[in-house]
Amino acid sequence: xxxxxxxxxxxxxxxxxxxxxxxxxxxxxxxxxxxxxxxxxxxxxxxxxxxxxxxxxxxxxxxxxxxxxxxxxxxxxxxxxxxxxxxxxxxxxxxxxxxxxxxxxxxxxxxxxxxxxxxxxxxxxxxxxxxxxxxxxxxxxxxxxxxxxxxxxxxxxxxxxxxxxxxxxxxxxxxxxxxxxxxxxxxxxxxxxxxxxxxxxxxxxxxxxxxxxxxxxxxxxxxxxxxxxxxxxxxxxxxxxxxxxxxxxxxxxxxxxxxxxxxxxxxxxxxxxxxxxxxxxxxxxxxxxxxxxxxxxxxxxxxxxxxxxxxxxxxxxxxxxxxxxxxxxxxxxxxxxxxxxxxxxxxxxxxxxxxxxxxxxxxxxxxxxxxxxxxxxxxxxxxxxxxxxxxxxxxxxxxxxxxxxxxxxxxxxxxxxxxxxx
Amino acid sequence: xxxxxxxxxxxxxxxxxxxxxxxxxxxxxxxxxxxxxxxxxxxxxxxxxxxxxxxxxxxxxxxxxxxxxxxxxxxxxxxxxxxxxxxxxxxxxxxxxxxxxxxxxxxxxxxxxxxxxxxxxxxxxxxxxxxxxxxxxxxxxxxxxxxxxxxxxxxxxxxxxxxxxxxxxxxxxxxxxxxxxxxxxxxxxxxxxxxxxxxxxxxxxxxxxxxxxxxxxxxxxxxxxxxxxxxxxxxxxxxxxxxxxxxxxxxxxxxxxxxxxxxxxxxxxxxxxxxxxxxxxxxxxxxxxxxxxxxxxxxxxxxxxxxxxxxxxxxxxxxxxxxxxxxxxxxxxxxxxxxxxxxxxxxxxxxxxxxxxxxxxxxxxxxxxxxxxxxxxxxxxxxxxxxxxxxxxxxxxxxxxxxxxxxxxxxxxxxxxxxxxx
Ligand SMILES: [Mg+2]
Ligand SMILES: [Mg+2]
Numbered sequence: 001x002x003x004x005x006x007x008x009x010x011x012x013x014x015x016x017x018x019x020x021x022x023x024x025x026x027x028x029x030x031x032x033x034x035x036x037x038x039x040x041x042x043x044x045x046x047x048x049x050x051x052x053x054x055x056x057x058x059x060x061x062x063x064x065x066x067x068x069x070x071x072x073x074x075x076x077x078x079x080x081x082x083x084x085x086x087x088x089x090x091x092x093x094x095x096x097x098x099x100x101x102x103x104x105x106x107x108x109x110x111x112x113x114x115x116x117x118x119x120x121x122x123x124x125x126x127x128x129x130x131x132x133x134x135x136x137x138x139x140x141x142x143x144x145x146x147x148x149x150x151x152x153x154x155x156x157x158x159x160x161x162x163x164x165x166x167x168x169x170x171x172x173x174x175x176x177x178x179x180x181x182x183x184x185x186x187x188x189x190x191x192x193x194x195x196x197x198x199x200x201x202x203x204x205x206x207x208x209x210x211x212x213x214x215x216x217x218x219x220x221x222x223x224x225x226x227x228x229x230x231x232x233x234x235x236x237x238x239x240x241x242x243x244x245x246x247x248x249x250x251x252x253x254x255x256x257x258x259x260x261x262x263x264x265x266x267x268x269x270x271x272x273x274x275x276x277x278x279x280x281x282x283x284x285x286x287x288x289x290x291x292x293x294x295x296x297x298x299x300x301x302x303x304x305x306x307x308x309x310x311x312x313x314x315x316x317x318x319x320x321x322x323x324x325x326x327x328x329x330x331x332x333x334x335x336x337x338x339x340x341x342x343x344x345x346x347x348x349x350x351x352x353x354x355x356x357x358x359x360x361x362x363x364x365x366x367x368x369x370x371x372x373x374x375x376x377x378x379x380x381x382x383x384x385x386x387x388x389x390x391x392x393x394x395x396x397x398x399x400x401x402x403x404x405x406x407x408x409x410x411x412x413x414x415x416x417x418x419x420x421x422x
Numbered sequence: 423x424x425x426x427x428x429x430x431x432x433x434x435x436x437x438x439x440x441x442x443x444x445x446x447x448x449x450x451x452x453x454x455x456x457x458x459x460x461x462x463x464x465x466x467x468x469x470x471x472x473x474x475x476x477x478x479x480x481x482x483x484x485x486x487x488x489x490x491x492x493x494x495x496x497x498x499x500x501x502x503x504x505x506x507x508x509x510x511x512x513x514x515x516x517x518x519x520x521x522x523x524x525x526x527x528x529x530x531x532x533x534x535x536x537x538x539x540x541x542x543x544x545x546x547x548x549x550x551x552x553x554x555x556x557x558x559x560x561x562x563x564x565x566x567x568x569x570x571x572x573x574x575x576x577x578x579x580x581x582x583x584x585x586x587x588x589x590x591x592x593x594x595x596x597x598x599x600x601x602x603x604x605x606x607x608x609x610x611x612x613x614x615x616x617x618x619x620x621x622x623x624x625x626x627x628x629x630x631x632x633x634x635x636x637x638x639x640x641x642x643x644x645x646x647x648x649x650x651x652x653x654x655x656x657x658x659x660x661x662x663x664x665x666x667x668x669x670x671x672x673x674x675x676x677x678x679x680x681x682x683x684x685x686x687x688x689x690x691x692x693x694x695x696x697x698x699x700x701x702x703x704x705x706x707x708x709x710x711x712x713x714x715x716x717x718x719x720x721x722x723x724x725x726x727x728x729x730x731x732x733x734x735x736x737x738x739x740x741x742x743x744x745x746x747x748x749x750x751x752x753x754x755x756x757x758x759x760x761x762x763x764x765x766x767x768x769x770x771x772x773x774x775x776x777x778x779x780x781x782x783x784x785x786x787x788x789x790x791x792x793x794x795x796x797x798x799x800x801x802x803x804x805x806x807x808x809x810x811x812x813x814x815x816x817x818x819x820x821x822x823x824x825x826x827x828x829x830x831x832x833x834x835x836x837x838x839x840x841x842x843x844x
Contacts, residue, residue, distance in 0.1 A: 157597070159589070163663055164608035165637045166588050166601075167581070167652070174649040175579070178609065178640045179588075186586035187600065215587045218600045227596040230589070235664045241585055242657045247673030248666035362843055406836035414828035418842050421784055 015126035017147050017192075018062040019054050020103035023047050023075070023133035024092040036240050037133040038074065041250050042257075042339050042411060043376065046240065047075070048082045049136035049253070052337065054129075055086050057140045059147075061125065065133070066092045066103040083336060097210045097219075101202045104128055107195070127151050128198055130216055131190040137236040137252060138190060145231050150192030155220040155228035157192075158237055159185040185230065188237050191216055197224050257338055258409045260288040261308035266321055267293045270347055271312035274384070274397060278310070278345075281401030287408070295328060303332050308341040308408045315347050319364055322379070326372050335376035341408050342372070344381045345400055346419075362419045369417030380407050381419040396422050437548035439569050439614075440484040441476050442525030445469050445497070445555035446514040458662050459555040460496065463672050464679075464761050464833060465798060468662065469497070470504045471558035471675070474759065476551075477508050479562045481569075483547065487555070488514045488525040505758060519632045519641075523624045526550055530617070549573050550620055552638055553612040559658040559674060560612060567653050572614030577642040577650035579614075580659055581607040607652065610659050613638055619646050679760055680831045682710040683730035688743055689715045692769055693734035696806070696819060700732070700767075703823030709830070717750060725754050730763040730830045737769050741786055744801070748794050757798035763830050764794070766803045767822055768841075784841045791839030802829050803841040818844050 023037045037047040047065070054060050067075045069091045079087050090106045092099035108124045127150045131138060142158070149156035162184055168176040193201075197220055204223040205213070213219065220226040240249050263278060265271040275291045282289055290306075292299045302309075309329075311322050322344045334340050344365065361381075369379040382403055384396050399422040407415070445459045459469040469487070476482050489497045491513045501509050512528045514521035530546045549572045553560060564580070571578035584606055590598040615623075619642055626645040627635070635641065642648040662671050685700060687693040697713045704711055712728075714721045724731075731751075733744050744766045756762050766787065783803070791801040804825055806818050821844040829837070 153596075155597075159591070160586075162588065163661065164582070164610055165640075166584065166606050167609045167637075167639070168605060169581070169607055169652055170649070173652045174575075175577075175639050175643055175652060176649075177643075178637045179606075181636065183590060184588050184601075185591055187589045188586055214603065215589075215600050217589070217597050218587075221597055221599075227592070227598075230591055230595045230597060235666070238664075238666070239585065242660075244657070244660070244667075244670035244674060248670040251669030251673075252666060366843065402836045406834050410832055410834060412828050412832060414824045415837075415842070418840070420837070420840050421788065 011144055012059045013147050016061055017127045018107045018125040019129045021065045021131055021133050022099045023065050024068045024099050041253050045078055047133045048078055050133050051084050053138050063087045064103045064106045065089050066099045068092050097213050104198050125195050127192050128195050129190050129192045134240040135189055146190050146192040149229040153229040154197045154226035155193050157217050157228050158188040158233035159230045160188050162186055197226055200224050257307045262302045262306040263291045263310045265293050265312050268314040270314045274312050277397030278401050281398045285405045303328055310343045312345045330375055340377045342379045343404055346383050348383050348385050365419055366417035373416050378416050382422050383419055384422045434481045435569050438483055439549045440529045440547040441551045443487045443555050444521045445487050446490045446521050463675050467500055469555045470500055472555050473506050475560050485509045486525045486528045487511050488521045490514050519635050526620050547617050549614050550617050551612050551614045556662040557611055568612050568614040571651040575651040576619045576648035577615050579639050579650050580610040580655035581652045582610050584608055619648055622646050679729045684724045684728040685713045685732045687715050687734050690736040692736045696734050699819030700823050703820045707827045725750055732765045734767045762799045764801045765826055768805050770805050770807050787841055788839035795838050800838050804844050805841055806844045
């Protein structure tokens with residue numbers, strides 16, 4: 001039921017597959033100034049999420065992104081900033097089909113040729129996958145199905161059931177007739193083509209096709225006699241089209257990043273007891289927790305695996321453990337693609353603290369958080385006053401869980417550095 | 423460009439209009455246990471938002487909600503809890519058309535008859551509007567267009583452009599042909615019918631229509647010879663269908679509630695200066711602010727108009743102004759339909775405060791917030807330390823604006839009672 005699970009497929013394809021990503025849209029339907037593919041989600045443009053979805057698939061060789069000429073520089077900046085590999089950028093044409101053709105031709109070009117700092121194309125592919133820049137949640141197993149079916153049948157495309165009845169209208173906008181919903185499907189992306197099929201389709205099609213057409217499967221049928229194999233895709237293949245879709249996409253990304261967290265106890269018995277209580281309380285909130293004493297040895301793997309860290313500190317400790325965690329995360333460049341959450345949970349026996357101690361912490365965590373934020377790490381603090389009975393302790397632990405869960409799900413940059421009370 | 427603006431139409435219809443809301447769906451496509459129409463958004467089920475969208479239209483007389491028998495009690499509870507008027511609940515049939523027919527027939531029944539505590543139906547309508555429970559953002563001006571067109575043409579329906587190409591498939595799931603997108607439209611809701619037309623359509627249609635049909639416009643055409651007038655609706659008419667749509671709907675609701683806030687200065691010069699700085703900073707964040715000294719006299723209208731209040735208090739003040747504000751909000755039952763945000767911004771000259779003062783506030787605001795939360799009012803605090811130079815002051819004001827804006831947009835119940843630092 002999770003909408004955006006990334007399940008690495010166990011299968012690999014044995015033939016060369018490359019990808020064309022048309023990203024020339026102007027975003028008129030969102031009602032926003034920025035074209036959708038360049039809208040940012042947690043600090044990263046949508047197009048980068050889509051590129052990443054293909055880049056992580058081992059058997060995909062090369063990705064050609066087709067953008068409007070005026071966005072070439074912006075696109076190159078995005079590729080450099082988020083360290084994308086396998087990607088080339090080519091300028092688009094005046095229509096969708098002209099842009100896709102440019103991308104398809106670019107897949108066959110420049111083999112072995114040095115092109116400045118750009119990654120080299122891997123050579124003429126057997127299958128070209130065409131996708132939309134604004135469908136970021138495509139999964140490896142579905143790409144596998146499309147690639148294999150495209151090789152076998154010449155063309156393959158994703159379909160979805162129709163959500164609404166489709167009707168034909170008269171020229172005066174009256175109902176003419178309605179289609180029987182069960183006989184029709186919505187044609188979605190990705191689509192896959194044998195490279196010779198898609199090249200031939202674009203060689204043979206007319207100027208009118210280039211000008212007014214939108215459906216690649218139609219060109220393959222009309223000009224190559226290839227009836228595409230249609231494969232039902234998951235709902236996550238939907239196209240980010242309207243303003244509301246931006247919120248939907250962000251919520252899927254946030255949900256993906258909020259499925260698990262790592263609690264670091266620092267080894268103290270006090271902290272381990274809190275971690276236990278949190279485990280229970282956060283478990284009830286549908287988030288998986290790993291509890292570890294530290295990030296040393298085999299546990300250092302969590303630095304490369306986890307997006308959320310909860311550092312529990314005993315009453316005597318300051319922020320030194322958090323500082324060490326921040327340093328480790330920066331060392332492995334963990335926050336390159338997504339903001340990493342670090343929550344410092346401080347067990348505070350009020351009586352022990354001097355006034356100066358009480359004053360110093362809010363300033364110290366705020367300063368640390370300001371610096372971390374520049375590196376895409378969002379740091380928050382939670383103070384738990386524990387000089388109370390068992391019942392209060394449980395209530396506090398459940399409040400820590402509630403706050404922790406909200407901080408991880410919201411990923412709010414405005415609240416970094418705050419020392420919250422549980 | 424705002425997706426969910428509620429623009430009250432200036433026009434009224436001069437004939438009786440009533441509404442049928444089929445709400446029997448099982449929500450299978452969201453992958454959730456709860457049917458979508460009963461999923462909660464900021465503590466209120468989706469169906470209540472949809473009912474509210476019709477109830478606020480002065481010329482709509484009566485709303486019949488059709489629910490599955492097993493949800494009748496749940497639906498009655500929702501109506502009572504959110505104090506809906508104009509609404510009756512009737513049990514659904516085994517299919518969509520059977521449910522809608524039940525609703526249509528109920529519109530003509532029981533005139534003048536006393537039925538326990540339920541609102542009386544207003545009598546046989548001239549036009550019946552049929553809508554989906556899971557399309558909560560329908561606007562008065564669009565309902566007006568549908569009602570008037572239905573009266574004139576016998577039937578009228580909302581349409582939207584197709585987002586994807588529609589294709590016909592062969593029995594083996596190959597592409598048969600693709601439809602020319604420009605000639606077709608997606609049929610959406612609301613739809614309107616002259617009452618005699620929709621009654622006749624349901625009298626004449628077959629068991630097969632009741633069993634397998636989905637499109638009311640089709641029945642009006644086939645059994646009454648009525649070609650519905652089709653009217654393009656806004657994108658917000660979309661149907662909450664998939665899990666991602668829940669996030670999209672929530673974001674539209676939150677955006678609607680976050681467009682403006684009311685700053686109450688309490689009359690102190692200090693507080694007014696901060697309000698000025700906030701005005702600038704929050705204005706840049708695309709939120710409208712009204713700055714008022716208090717809620718007395720004509721300013722009391724803000725209590726019934728605003729969803730977000732920022733109470734600025736000078737360094738000498740405690741929480742008494744906030745307590746008064748909470749009391750006033752409760753007195754007018756303001757938080758019945760949406761959570762109301764109250765943010766206490768405390769100008770704090772650290773030197774002046776005793777240690778006990780510093781300790782007492784966090785506890786006091788947390789206690790106050792816990793009680794307010796039970797009444798759907800979310801209270802947060804922001805402490806601004808002002809014993810600094812002008813530059814620091816501006817930076818602090820801009821931090822208050824950033825935090826304020828985030829609290830208003832996120833409406834997070836987990837963070838109520840926190841005293842944040844600016
Ligand atoms: Mg996915
Ligand atoms: Mg609306």
